[in-house]
Amino acid sequence: MKTDRIKSYLKNRRNLTQIIILAFCIVFPFCNASQYVYRIAVSSVLYAILAMSLNLISGVCGQISLGHIAYYGIGAYTSALLTVNFGIPVWIGFIAAFLMAMVFGLFIAIPTLKLSGGYLSILTLSFAEVIRLILLNWTDVTRGAMGILNIPLPSFFGFELRSSNSYFIMVALVAIIIYIAMSNLINSKFGRNLKAIRDDELSSEAMGINIYRTKVIAFFVSAGIAGLAGAFYAHYMRFIDPTSFISDESTVILSMVVLGGMGNMLGSVLAAVILTVLPEVLRSFSDYRMLVYGAVLVVMMLAKVTDWKSMKRALSKMLDFRLSKEERA
Amino acid sequence: MKKAIALVLLFTMALVSVMAGGSNEQAATSADDDTIYIACGAPFTGDDAQYGIFFRNALDMKAEEINAAGGINGKKIQIDYFDDKGTPKEASNIAQLVTSDPKYIAEIGSYNSTCVLAGAPIYQEAGMVQMAPTAGHPDITKANTYLFRLQNSNEVEYTWLADVAVNKLGEKKIAIIHLENDSGIVLSQILNDTIPQLGGEVVMTESYIQGQVTDFSAILSKIKQADPDLVICVTSYNDMGTMLQQAKSYDFGDMKWVSSGMIYTDDFLALAGDAAEGVYSMTIFFADNPDERIQNFTTKYREKYGENPNYFVTNAYESLAMIEQALKEGATDRESLYQNLLKIREWDGETGYATFDENRMVNRDMTVIVVKDGKWIVAPENNN
Numbered sequence: 001m002k003t004d005r006i007k008s009y010l011k012n013r014r015n016l017t018q019i020i021i022l023a024f025c026i027v028f029p030f031c032n033a034s035q036y037v038y039r040i041a042v043s044s045v046l047y048a049i050l051a052m053s054l055n056l057i058s059g060v061c062g063q064i065s066l067g068h069i070a071y072y073g074i075g076a077y078t079s080a081l082l083t084v085n086f087g088i089p090v091w092i093g094f095i096a097a098f099l100m101a102m103v104f105g106l107f108i109a110i111p112t113l114k115l116s117g118g119y120l121s122i123l124t125l126s127f128a129e130v131i132r133l134i135l136l137n138w139t140d141v142t143r144g145a146m147g148i149l150n151i152p153l154p155s156f157f158g159f160e161l162r163s164s165n166s167y168f169i170m171v172a173l174v175a176i177i178i179y180i181a182m183s184n185l186i187n188s189k190f191g192r193n194l195k196a197i198r199d200d201e202l203s204s205e206a207m208g209i210n211i212y213r214t215k216v217i218a219f220f221v222s223a224g225i226a227g228l229a230g231a232f233y234a235h236y237m238r239f240i241d242p243t244s245f246i247s248d249e250s251t252v253i254l255s256m257v258v259l260g261g262m263g264n265m266l267g268s269v270l271a272a273v274i275l276t277v278l279p280e281v282l283r284s285f286s287d288y289r290m291l292v293y294g295a296v297l298v299v300m301m302l303a304k305v306t307d308w309k310s311m312k313r314a315l316s317k318m319l320d321f322r323l324s325k326e327e328r329a
Numbered sequence: 330m331k332k333a334i335a336l337v338l339l340f341t342m343a344l345v346s347v348m349a350g351g352s353n354e355q356a357a358t359s360a361d362d363d364t365i366y367i368a369c370g371a372p373f374t375g376d377d378a379q380y381g382i383f384f385r386n387a388l389d390m391k392a393e394e395i396n397a398a399g400g401i402n403g404k405k406i407q408i409d410y411f412d413d414k415g416t417p418k419e420a421s422n423i424a425q426l427v428t429s430d431p432k433y434i435a436e437i438g439s440y441n442s443t444c445v446l447a448g449a450p451i452y453q454e455a456g457m458v459q460m461a462p463t464a465g466h467p468d469i470t471k472a473n474t475y476l477f478r479l480q481n482s483n484e485v486e487y488t489w490l491a492d493v494a495v496n497k498l499g500e501k502k503i504a505i506i507h508l509e510n511d512s513g514i515v516l517s518q519i520l521n522d523t524i525p526q527l528g529g530e531v532v533m534t535e536s537y538i539q540g541q542v543t544d545f546s547a548i549l550s551k552i553k554q555a556d557p558d559l560v561i562c563v564t565s566y567n568d569m570g571t572m573l574q575q576a577k578s579y580d581f582g583d584m585k586w587v588s589s590g591m592i593y594t595d596d597f598l599a600l601a602g603d604a605a606e607g608v609y610s611m612t613i614f615f616a617d618n619p620d621e622r623i624q625n626f627t628t629k630y631r632e633k634y635g636e637n638p639n640y641f642v643t644n645a646y647e648s649l650a651m652i653e654q655a656l657k658e659g660a661t662d663r664e665s666l667y668q669n670l671l672k673i674r675e676w677d678g679e680t681g682y683a684t685f686d687e688n689r690m691v692n693r694d695m696t697v698i699v700v701k702d703g704k705w706i707v708a709p710e711n712n713n
Binding site for chain 2: 290
């Protein structure tokens with residue numbers, strides 16, 4: 001009876017993938033791979049967190065944001081400045097980054113959410129630019145282009161997270177918690193409201209959904225999580241300056257969400273990993289690396305690699321097409 | 330379902346084989362004892378790719394020379410290049426990649442301060458020498474005690490500027506014009522401190538806000554009143570050009586204009602036109618310097634790549650030359666290489682003379698240049 005239930009649970013492809021990822025996260029830190037591999041893994045997890053947070057507003061709720069990197073930057077700077085200038089423990093810095101990014105999320109959401117579609121996208125894009133320029137020019141506080149040096153490493157119970165595998169354990173743990181919380185959120189009434197708004201704003205309002213409130217909460221949560229990822233980044237890199245938070249990065253995160261299939265959180269996570277690992281794997285192409293990366297990205301977008309069902313459809317269509325051609329011949 | 334599992338397995342296998350392939354290669358090469366591996370992380374794609382290519386040209390040239398001369402103690406040099414796109418994220422990945430691989434003895438790069446600083450904690454942790462050929466950030470050597478900088482700091486460069494004005498050009502009454510921003514204030518402070526020490530006198534210090542002033546007549550009138558023998562400008566080349574154009578309508582006699590290296594561009598010459606005549610500037614490396622040593626280097630580089638070398642080339646070249654020296658003196662691993670490099674306090678390279686202080690910061694000789702007949706030439710006062 002029980003095994004039947006497990007079997008049926010595993011029959012679901014999504015569940016199976018989740019279990020594989022979870023198992024990987026548990027086993028991987030103890031695999032004794034090189035620090036370089038762990039470094040890419042940490043990067044992938046940070047982007048996965050970012051992609052999950054953007055997926056909430058852009059994927060589930062359909063509000064395309066082109067400025068998500070701003071919250072990441074705010075989180076990174078908040079935590080870095082607090083720990084470097086005031087010597088507060090790093091974990092408080094993480095919480096502060098989370099809260100600060102949330103405040104900014106609210107700050108940008110309240111006046112702008114009456115806008116939609118292209119207008120909102122352009123506005124978020126300019127917001128990210130404004131944040132970057134503030135980071136660059138408010139030299140008294142942010143040290144401008146000089147950046148912040150010697151950001152402390154996080155330590156828990158006297159154990160400093162010096163190696164990349166120990167850092168991986170921390171970020172992977174947080175990412176898993178965020179994943180579970182987000183999937184519950186998306187499957188709750190609130191999540192269904194978000195999907196309704198994405199599909200048709202007018203009719204969902206007619207159905208009694210408070211559109212404004214729902215959107216604001218989504219922005220609030222999403223920004224906070226991005227801020228937390230930013231804080232992880234700052235304490236991992238141990239040096240930040242405004243060039244890490246340019247708008248190109250927002251595009252990268254958005255392409256992860258798009259490649260993962262808008263609103264598909266597991267897809268976003270997979271896409272984040274693929275898009276972070278790929279440029280490193282392609283190093284053997286030396287100068288043509290980014291060219292190949294672009295080509296692979298186009299192919300992956302067309303084939304929708306993170307969505308097995310649609311890939312299967314595309315493949316069978318291709319096969320059908322070839323078969324029918326042969327038949328005709 | 331089965332297909333999905335098959336796909337996942339296939340992907341994993343591909344990934345594993347890629348990783349395993351990489352590590353096999355490493356094992357094979359580290360067994361090979363006749364080669365010394367040095368990594369170079371620099372942008373080879375993206376907006377800053379040209380700077381990475383300057384690095385590569387210079388390092389390829391130097392490595393070929395070393396190998397043609399029989400290598401170092403019988404070992405060949407091999408430079409491996411890694412693209413960091415000029416972004417801190419990729420620079421830190423490269424730092425980790427390079428330090429995890431025991432075959433690399435040192436790293437040269439990256440081109441900008443952001444990338445150097447992103448890699449610095451990792452090189453520090455690994456105890457691996459990081460040569461920073463062109464990074465200008467004041468604190469880079471504080472971020473990593475294994476880091477050597479080959480670019481003059483502002484402190485060094487502006488002390489030079491004061492020295493040029495007072496000693497080489499021999500003028501005592503000096504006026505300073507600078508931009509009203511952080512770096513402008515700091516730089517004019519350095520000049521204000523140094524000039525009196527050298528025996529000069531600052532008769533006027535004036536600042537303006539960049540982008541808000543296009544009419545410099547107020548500043549020029551004040552200069553006229555203060556009547557200095559020499560004006561030092563810490564401005565961008567386009568402001569300098571505009572200012573010089575406007576200065577033509579004032580009779581400044583034989584007052585001299587000196588500027589930092591910022592105006593050493595062809596754009597400045599085009600902008601200022603005949604008003605640029607007789608303006609002094611300075612640079613770390615001047616390709617058309619008639620000095621024999623510099624000419625040899627310029628010819629050598631031009632023959633190989635068909636263009637003039639610049640300071641990106643020379644600094645990368647000298648980085649490798651210094652490593653070569655340290656290796657010749659018996660360095661065999663990362664730590665002994667570091668110790669030998671620390672011993673180099675004076676460096677008489679193919680592209681100029683330099684000294685290093687206890688913080689591994691360079692003080693490189695600069696060349697005084699002047700505009701003559703619409704072209705930059707080495708100033709006659711350079712050898713004073």
